[in-house]
Amino acid sequence: MKKLKKYEGFLFISPWILGFFIFTVFPISFAFYIGFTDWNSFTEPKFIGFDNYIHLFKDDNFLNSLKVTVVYAIFAIPLGIISSLTIAVIVNMKVKGIYFFRTALYLPAVVSGVSIALLWRWILDPDYGLINLILSYIGISGPNWLGDPSWVLPSYVMMAIWGAGGGMLTYLAGLQEISRSLYESAEIDGANGWVKFRHITLPMLTPVIFYNLVMGIIGAFRKFNDAYIIGGAGNQGQFYMVYLYENAFTYYKMGYATAMAWVLFLIILLLTLLVFKTSPLWVFYSGEVEGTKNKPNR
Amino acid sequence: MKGRFMKKIVTGLLASSLLVGMAGCSGDPGGSSASGKVELKIGTWAGAQELKEFQGIVDQLNQQSKNYHLTIQSIPADYYKKIQTMAAAKQAPDLFWLSQEYIPMYAELGVIAPLDEYIKGNSKLNLDDYFEGPLQVGKVNGKLYGLPWINQPVMLYYNKTLFEKTGVELPKPDWTWEDFEKAAIALTKDVNQDGKTDQFGTVIDGWPPVALWVWTHGGEIIDKDGKVRMDEPQAIEGIKMFHKLINQDKVTPNKTQAQNTGGPEMFKTGKVAMFFGGAGDDFEKQVGNAFEVGMTKVPHATTEATFSWIAATVMSNTTKNKPVAAEALIDLTNAIRKWKILPPTKSGLGHVADIRPEKAYAVEIMTESSKVSRGFNNQSKQNELDTAIWQELYEPILLGKKSPEQAAKDAANALRKILGQ
Numbered sequence: 062m063k064k065l066k067k068y069e070g071f072l073f074i075s076p077w078i079l080g081f082f083i084f085t086v087f088p089i090s091f092a093f094y095i096g097f098t099d100w101n102s103f104t105e106p107k108f109i110g111f112d113n114y115i116h117l118f119k120d121d122n123f124l125n126s127l128k129v130t131v132v133y134a135i136f137a138i139p140l141g142i143i144s145s146l147t148i149a150v151i152v153n154m155k156v157k158g159i160y161f162f163r164t165a166l167y168l169p170a171v172v173s174g175v176s177i178a179l180l181w182r183w184i185l186d187p188d189y190g191l192i193n194l195i196l197s198y199i200g201i202s203g204p205n206w207l208g209d210p211s212w213v214l215p216s217y218v219m220m221a222i223w224g225a226g227g228g229m230l231t232y233l234a235g236l237q238e239i240s241r242s243l244y245e246s247a248e249i250d251g252a253n254g255w256v257k258f259r260h261i262t263l264p265m266l267t268p269v270i271f272y273n274l275v276m277g278i279i280g281a282f283r284k285f286n287d288a289y290i291i292g293g294a295g296n297q298g299q300f301y302m303v304y305l306y307e308n309a310f311t312y313y314k315m316g317y318a319t320a321m322a323w324v325l326f327l328i329i330l331l332l333t334l335l336v337f338k339t340s341p342l343w344v345f346y347s348g349e350v351e352g353t354k355n356k357p358n359r
Numbered sequence: 360m361k362g363r364f365m366k367k368i369v370t371g372l373l374a375s376s377l378l379v380g381m382a383g384c385s386g387d388p389g390g391s392s393a394s395g396k397v398e399l400k401i402g403t404w405a406g407a408q409e410l411k412e413f414q415g416i417v418d419q420l421n422q423q424s425k426n427y428h429l430t431i432q433s434i435p436a437d438y439y440k441k442i443q444t445m446a447a448a449k450q451a452p453d454l455f456w457l458s459q460e461y462i463p464m465y466a467e468l469g470v471i472a473p474l475d476e477y478i479k480g481n482s483k484l485n486l487d488d489y490f491e492g493p494l495q496v497g498k499v500n501g502k503l504y505g506l507p508w509i510n511q512p513v514m515l516y517y518n519k520t521l522f523e524k525t526g527v528e529l530p531k532p533d534w535t536w537e538d539f540e541k542a543a544i545a546l547t548k549d550v551n552q553d554g555k556t557d558q559f560g561t562v563i564d565g566w567p568p569v570a571l572w573v574w575t576h577g578g579e580i581i582d583k584d585g586k587v588r589m590d591e592p593q594a595i596e597g598i599k600m601f602h603k604l605i606n607q608d609k610v611t612p613n614k615t616q617a618q619n620t621g622g623p624e625m626f627k628t629g630k631v632a633m634f635f636g637g638a639g640d641d642f643e644k645q646v647g648n649a650f651e652v653g654m655t656k657v658p659h660a661t662t663e664a665t666f667s668w669i670a671a672t673v674m675s676n677t678t679k680n681k682p683v684a685a686e687a688l689i690d691l692t693n694a695i696r697k698w699k700i701l702p703p704t705k706s707g708l709g710h711v712a713d714i715r716p717e718k719a720y721a722v723e724i725m726t727e728s729s730k731v732s733r734g735f736n737n738q739s740k741q742n743e744l745d746t747a748i749w750q751e752l753y754e755p756i757l758l759g760k761k762s763p764e765q766a767a768k769d770a771a772n773a774l775r776k777i778l779g780q
Contacts, residue, residue: 102447103468186619188555208615208758294614294758296750310440311742313464 096323100316102309113320123321125296126304133214133300134281137221142273144225146266149232150258163233170227178287181220182207210295217298220287228273235269236262267344271336278332282325301325396428397683401672401691402442402455406435416694420687427687429454446470446675453678454688457505459496459669459734460741466499467739471673473502477685484689485704492733493669493703505671506688508695510703511637512667512732513567514725515539515657520650521546521558521632530633532656532724536575536600539633539658543610546632559631560610563601564617567635567666569753570735571657572597574664580748580774581736587780589752590771596660598752598763606759614757637668638725639700643717654721656728667732669703701725740777747773 071078096113098106117123152163169177184191185206193203206216243261252260285302292298305325309318405413410433417429432452434441439461445451446465457465465471478484486494490510497505517530527545531538543560550558573580578594581587588594604610611617617625626634627646635657636642642652657665672692678684696702700711700718708726712719738744752770755761761769774780 101468102443103465103470182619186615187613188616189619205613205615208613210758294754295760307746310443311746312740313443 092319092322095316096320098316099314100319101313102315103313106316109316113317114324116317117320117324122296122299122304126299126301129214129297129299130282130284130301133217133221133284134278136214136218138274138277138281140218141221141225141228141277142270144222145228145273146232146270148225148229149236150262152229153233153236163229166226166229168226169224170230174286175290177220177224178290181216181223181287182291185216207291207298208294210293210297213293213295213297216293217284217288228277231269231273232266235266239265264345268346271340271344275333275336278336279329282329394428396424397426397680399427399429399454399678399684399687400432400452401429401687402432402434402445402452404434404438404456405431406433410435412698413695416691416698420690420694424687424690426683429687429691449677451675451677453675453684454672454691455675456508456670457673459671460737460745462496462505462671462673463499463737463741464739465673466502466504469676471504472676472678472681473504474506474674474685474688475503477674477682478503478689481686481689483693488704488706490703490705490729490732492667492729492731496669496734496737497671505673506692507669507671507703508692509639509670509699510667510701510729510732511639511669512665512701512725512728513571513635513657514638514654514665514721514728516626516634516636516640516642517653517655518626518629518632518650519653521629522653525632529653530655530658532727534655534658536572536658536660540600540604540608540610543604543633544608547608547610556609556612557630559612559625560608561604561633561635562617562622562625562631563605563611564614564622564757565749565753566622569598569601569748571635571664571666572601574666574733575657575659575662576600577661579736581738581744581778583736585736585738585778587771587774587778589748589774590767593661595764595767598756598767600660602756602763602766605756614754638718638721638728639715655724663731665728665732667729667734669734701729703729705729738778743777744774747777 095106097108097110099109099112100106148166152159152166183189187193187203187205187208190203190206192206196203204212206212239262243265244257247257247261283302284300285306288298288300288303289306301321302325305318305321308314308321401417403410403413410431414431417431421428432455442451442455451470457471462471466473484506489507493507493510494503497503497507515530515534519529522529522542525546525548527542530542539561546558546560547556548558549556570580573589573594574597576593576597578591578597579588580594581589612620612625612631620630622631622634623636623640623642625631626636627642627649629650634642638654646652656663672688672695674681674684674688696704696707697710698714700714702708702710705726708722708729711722711725718725735741748770751773752761752766755769756763756766
């Protein structure tokens with residue numbers, strides 16, 4: 062009787078344990094296997110060893126999608142961080158009506174990705190689009206954004222920056238956490254605005270930047286929604302996930318697509334690890350200072 | 360004591376509910392119902408109003424048949440993804456609709472069953488009544504896998520009012536591409552004189568398929584035996600005309616503009632004079648009194664042909680009672696032909712004026728087009744082939760980045776690579 066009672070607890074959480082095994086552990090292990098097979102999802106998977114992974118690096122479309130995604134990430138992530146941070150610093154000012162601007166700047170994060178994509182398709186229209194209209198007022202004949210292969214990626218980077226208001230929120234929270242006393246003591250020492258930003262605001266915000274960098278890397282490599290809807294000339298809108306999706310659901314190459322997913326997982330894992338490894342060099346946790354370094358001196 | 364007892368009961372209930380839940384997952388497709396009829400599911404992408412109409416057809420068939428009872432499984436969004444998942448789990452509907460390009464793959468993977476032995480001798484089916492083009496797409500390696508229920512040949516719609524206003528002679532059924540080109544050039548104009556063209560002869564923006572030009576010049580993209588022939592002289596002739604209309608004559612709006620506004624929208628609002636549209640497209644009603652819509656055959660060079668959107672009903676290989684399922688498939692396909700236009704059969708065209716009175720004026724020309732209508736010589740990797748044609752030929756030509764010869768060569772090579780030739 063007593064022995065049985067020991068297991069009662071497990072029985073109670075069994076729906077969750079089962080859920081974890083059925084919906085998480087099993088699919089992941091199955092996907093690991095599928096990556097080594099030729100599988101159209103209809104018939105039995107055929108084991109082919111590393112063929113999928115070898116073929117990946119001979120596949121021009123794969124290499125193109127990887128290149129598109131990496132180039133996008135290189136530009137979109139830093140620019141996104143800089144613009145989110147700038148917006149946050151601006152809306153952190155004590156100005157009348159600032160709540161209105163905060164809300165307005167955050168709006169892009171609330172709208173569904175699909176509607177944003179459709180909206181941008183219009184904004185980027187070479188003949189009737191908003192951007193080229195404004196450019197025409199100052200005598201510039203705007204490019205055929207999504208229709209010209211060399212302008213497709215800049216268009217995507219621009220769209221990403223437009224959504225920077227979404228990232229603003231975490232920076233804003235970080236900014237408001239910074240103690241006034243730090244600024245006050247700097248002011249007494251005669252620090253100007255830039256010096257205060259460079260030596261107080263920025264270091265104090267590095268944990269938030271770190272968080273946004275990691276999320277930004279994951280987000281950039283997983284880019285799908287707008288790319289799937291908008292596309293882009295000359296394959297320049299074919300991001301990694303779009304090509305993966307096409308392989309799985311249009312070409313029925315489930316094994317190949319799964320191999321792509323594992324490669325993507327490895328890329329994201331390595332980059333995230335890299336960021337984590339370098340973080341002691343540039344991420345500053347105020348808790349550390351108060352807790353360890355400063356204490357002996359007090 | 361009471362508390363412990365309650366706990367046990369709850370534990371027991373939880374465990375048993377889990378078991379019940381799991382047991383509920385296994386279905387029984389194609390089984391028999393209490394009435395003794397074979398239960399069949401029909402998968403369709405029809406939704407909303409279309410679904411209601413389809414339900415009416417199915418209800419009537421259920422009443423008439425002693426052998427089967429059909430239930431509709433409506434999948435209005437992500438149709439092929441869901442069918443794929445269901446087929447992978449051996450749970451595909453007993454019967455379902457497939458667009459032409461999917462038939463060879465589904466057949467070669469064994470997801471769908473050949474119909475030949477089950478339809479033999481069924482008096483309700485007359486294969487001779489079918490037009491050759493649509494019947495052909497249901498065949499894979501000599502066996503019939505799907506019975507087409509719609510055949511939508513591409514027609515040339517034109518804005519009669521705009522032609523008359525511009526003083527251009529109306530399109531004729533025997534038009535060559537040169538006649539078409541001449542008219543398109545005359546109709547491409549800057550009407551409000553702001554330096555930008557705002558009225559176009561036609562629209563080519565990814566639609567219609569380049570096959571329209573290749574076939575009407577006597578060429579083939581991939582022939583019946585699966586051999587790539589896109590870089591042969593006749594095909595290149597067609598691609599040259601396609602290229603000329605877009606890049607030299609500039610009778611079509613640019614790709615981005617056309618795709619944002621939508622080619623059909625541009626035609627309906629009078630910005631485009633001639634539109635390649637499916638015979639069943641609803642232009643006559645939608646345009647209303649804004650202008651008079653005309654319809655004729657697609658122009659040609661050496662060969663008369665037109666691309667056709669064709670869909671068929673197929674039978675799942677996992678259905679339990681194939682003879683009855685095939686019987687239902689025939690009845691259903693026959694019934695749909697009195698509902699959808701254009702029907703893929705010669706006799707069916709007689710119903711067009713009843714189904715859609717506003718199309719009555721064009722029955723003759725649609726019949727002519729049906730005779731020369733055809734689908735692709737679909738391959739099991741058709742989706743990949745279509746992407747390659749788009750990437751190597753269609754889009755580069757739209758963007759003016761490749762010569763017709765280069766595009767044909769690149770596309771042919773890409774197709775060969777996919778097919779392993």
